[in-house]
Amino acid sequence: MIRKVAVFGATGSIGTSALDVIARHPDRLRASVLAAGSNVAALVALCVTHRPDHAVIADAALLDALASALRDASLDTTPHAGMPALDALARDAAACDTVVAAIVGAAGLDSTLAALRAGKRVLLANKESLVLAGALMMQAAHDAGATIVPIDSEHNAIHQCLPADGDCSGVARIILTASGGPFRGRSRLSLADVTPAQAVAHPKWSMGPKISVDSATLMNKGLELIEAHHLFAMPVERLDVLVHPQSLVHSFVEFIDGSTLAQLGLPDMRTALAVGLGYPDRIASGVTGLDLLQHGRLDFEAPDTDAFPCLALARGALAAGGTAPALLNAANEVAVSAFLQGHLRFLAIPTLVEHVLGTLPAAHAASLAVLRDADARARHVATQAIETGAVH
Structure with missing residues (x-):
């Protein structure tokens, strides 16, 4: 039986590596769903090569552009847009049996959880979802009989x-x-x-x-x-x-x-992806x-x-437990984004994370709602600290 693989984050480095491995095994693997954030042209180019059943663009405003580009390319691929569509395809037994979860950041959590709750095989490359809600994800996998193969x-x-x-x-x-x-x-x-x-x-x-x-x-x-x-x-x-x-x-x-x-x-991600795509068998990766x-x-x-305090901050958040890892992750995402945009110094990244952890005490992570609230509050505190110059 040919395994039907959904690649979430298809235009990123992990997604393109996954597609490289999939293309090497047409007798056992097929890319049935491809999803990207906002790059319609790159997504359609991948659809031309891999001919998936479904293509998803996360930005809901780009649905018409995606549909038009797929028609112009004479593809039968069904267009979708928005994160709810991604979650629905992750759950859909006919759409895929395997999901490569490679969406960067906390944005990848919902579709990963949807795939786990549907009992899918999940090749997990989105580390932030485990950091944010690891206990809930592992419980969801256990309850549904899903398989997680980590791709880090x-x-x-x-x-x-x-x-x-x-x-x-x-x-x-x-x-x-x-x-x-x-x-x-x-x-x-x-x-x-x-x-x-x-x-x-x-x-x-x-x-x-x-x-x-x-x-x-x-x-x-x-x-x-x-x-x-x-x-x-x-x-x-x-x-x-x-x-x-x-x-x-x-x-x-x-x-x-x-x-x-x-x-x-x-150091080539195709090895880890081949382990996940073929598991428990070994398949060629091209490496x-x-x-x-x-x-x-x-x-x-x-x-x-001392030079790199983020490692100690993460270890401390893990030891604290509860919502602390979610606070850490959210603060870091804001800090890295600000650094890449030139709004924050490199050395201020751990300073901002430490500021957020010191401002917001860890609480019991009783539900996904509690974790999402912690994530939102951490982002607010981090953004405010940058805007006011408290951390710069």
């Missing part, structure tokens, strides 16, 4: 190293690796004049601007700690981070018998094998939380 290289590595039955009773620690980003080894003082162009120039991975900035601040690794806590039911004291600049070892799992397993590979003789050496060092 680190969590995918852990997924590959853990027992197939999901039993983590023999796990002592999970150790996430971090490249260190473009500013590894620099002092906090030397980061005062960092520009957005410098921050998005990641030395190893090709990623979108938001995740690239998160990598530069090490917030990305902090969010991944929170993800790992939910995905693998691992308490914060058994989660660690090592900086590994070569980005060839994607994470470690240490077991209680003294064994440590690691997953290695070239070549790792030649360790060519690469020569593997280095590891402790993260510098």
Whole structure:
């Protein structure tokens, strides 16, 4: 049977990598739904190549433009617009059985939850949804019998190293690796004049601007700690981070018998996507094998939380629990957006996050409504701090 795959965030780096893998396996995979934010031309170009049944543009005002462009391209693809349409297709059993959840930020939460509640296989690349509502998402997956395969290289590595039955009773620690980003080894003082162009120039991975900035601040690794806590039911004291600049070892799992397993590979998201799309089978990804003789050496060092305090802020939010991770995530999204637009200094990103966490105490995360309220309040406080110059 051919697996019908919905790619949410199809025009982004993860989406295009997913489509590359899908196109390599026409006998077992088909892109049945493609979704993008506002780039109609890019979405239609992908539809011409992959011929999906449905195309969704998140901006509801662009429905007519999408429909017209699909007609002009002589495609039978059905046009949709707006996030509710995305959620409906995520639930629709006829539309897809697998969802690549690659929409950036908290905007990806609803469609991911819809897919999980429908019992779909979800290839989870949207880390913010787990950070915002991890406990609710994992419960939804459990209740509906959905399968989550994480697509972050680190969590995918852990997924590959853990027992197939999901039993983590023999796990002592999970150790996430971090490249260190473009500013590894620099002092906090030397980061005062960092520009957005410098921050998005990641030395190893090709990623979108938001995740690239998160990598530069090490917030990305902090969010991944929170993800790992939910995905693998691992308490914060058994989660660690090592900086590994070569980005060839994607994470470690240490077991209680003294064994440590690691997953290695070239820094290419198609490997993790092939694991998710083919699971439990192995399928070709288009990525070549790792030649360790060519690469020569593997280095590891402790993260510098003085120069990069976001990692410590995320660990603290995870320890605090409740709405704290949602507050952290929302404040960081506002901060990164402001930095990319030139309204906030690079070093002010963690300052703003810390300001929001200090202003809004964590509360019990009793429901999605409570988490959304925390998200909204954090965004308001963060935006106000920028506009008033309290953080700049």
